[in-house]
Amino acid sequence: MTEAVETDAGPARITWHRARRPRLVLAVSHGAGGGIEARDLQALAGALPAHGVSVALVEQPWRVAGKKLAPAPKTLDTGWRGVWPALAAPGLPVISGGRSAGARVACRTAAELGAHAVLALSFPLHPPGQPEKSRAAELLGAGVPTLVVQGGNDPFGRPAEFPAAPEGTYDLVEVPYGDHGFAVPKRAEISQERALELITDGVLKWTGSLG
Template sequence: MTESEIVGTPAGDARITWHPAPGRARVVLAVSHGAGGGIGAQDLRALAAGLPPDGITVALVEQPWRVAGKKVAPAPKTLDAGWRGLWPALEKRGLPIVAGGRSAGARVACRTARELGARAVLALSFPLHPPGKPEKSRADELLGAGVPVLVVQGGNDPFGRPEEFPAGAYELVEVADADHGLSVPKRAALTQEEALGTVVDDVRKWIAARM
């Protein structure tokens, strides 16, 4: 059964939707959405459904701008302020926390992981650069996270294909043929359901190896 709570932050009210592990939880995976969508993203839903049975409580985080009904995400500084402000609510569970997010949410998690004490970072569809502008790299955010990082990247993500990522102290798993939303075309070797199942399995194994 899910639980929802509103958390006040310097950037406004955020919302956490908890998907608790049915037994004894060993870790919290807190994941936020990107700049163009919410916690209804298919990969976030798949993680929330698939990980709790393995003792991983999943917290889906809606940033204040989404809770307020705005359509455009604010500047990175404001996104970070919202994430920092809701962190104490995550800590109340008394469990190690893996910070995560998709796209812009992944950047937030990387930028703040060390200072907030996150045990690791899950970066879904990390936006390495704006589409068509590889010279505007955000690799420094990924490489500077200061904690173990798992990147889950679509093979055809215009924000950065797996082969574009620099060498560094992180792990990367590719979702073959997938785009930025981790959607796969009908011609792909895996169905959409199978692709999302693979993502959940990879994240499960990665967290299990560290917690």
Template sequence: MGREYGGVIETETVPTPSGDARITWHRGARKARLVLALGHGAGGGIEARDLQALAEALPGRGVTVALVEQPWRVAGKKVAPAPKTLDAAWTALWPALEKPGLPVVAGGRSAGARVACRTGRGLGACAVLALSFPLHPPGRPEKSRAEELTGAGLPTLVVQGGRDPFGRPGEFPPGIRLVEVPGGDHGFAVPKAPGTREEALAVITGAVADWLDGIA
């Protein structure tokens, strides 16, 4: 456990049918009003810049952030399993996310966003946060996953890079609440210029914080 930004960080191991998952809790010094659970993508872990920025910024605003590592990642494997396996592990660890006794927003980046959309309503989440939602494989817009997003059945916010090859903001269905990160790619990296990375992260954290204020 370590102290950071006026709060605490704790790590918890949770067994699932696919092996142990790991939750890294980021709690603020002030009393929390909800939990934001964030899963990672298929190509990386919770070290992703957007996940870390939210874990740093939100606890001070009354949001406990739970960064969730899927069992395949905890085990050191390099390839993510099938979506049904990801969903099953997320479902199994969900009770641990509810332990603080607060409303839980299901979320994640890329593949983690898909998991949140598919399972959130059934698990009792109060909303869904989709970071870099992979609307389609790069160059294959006909392989749309929009149904997962529109079928979430919960208040949903999409945060998408303006040049994300997995789906640019203008490709999303009408009616989806979406915040664009100008110039951002799938990992929210932006063209090199002074301050641009910090500005991109500020867009993400500010938009999510304001949206969560409305959810709470």
């Protein structure tokens, strides 16, 4: 089911993949260079509803409008805030999530929106080749239980680059060989299918642990 939502940044769109007996809503948005067709978002939408988690794939207003370049972070946050009431409408706890730029949005807004938790897919810890420009503060400042799912070869931040943090701040699942889009090379020791299973299995285990 697709739902149009008006926001102060323009019309957004939610594509719902509903669980038969949902206990949680996982809302995930795309990055700055792609849409909800991303392999990880589609894998989650296909796997989680059978386990009681409704998945809401959110398209930011700039994507709905057909633009090719994402706006400033402040505008992305505005769009996400505008969609939130529709995500919370089922009356269930909502996990705020996204990939890449969408993960940053989820972290920045989680506390104010009352998110149950944050799922950060391919969190862009720093621009490629510029580790000194760290965005760790956004991740560490989410204020709710957070799961990072990161490719082992992500140029925006490999798992080993992520900062140590107090227990309970965030957990990290590594997808070996994965790049920023979780693509794995053909010579890798795991298949593309297995890489996506690591994502869905990791997220399912984590959602099951949330109180």
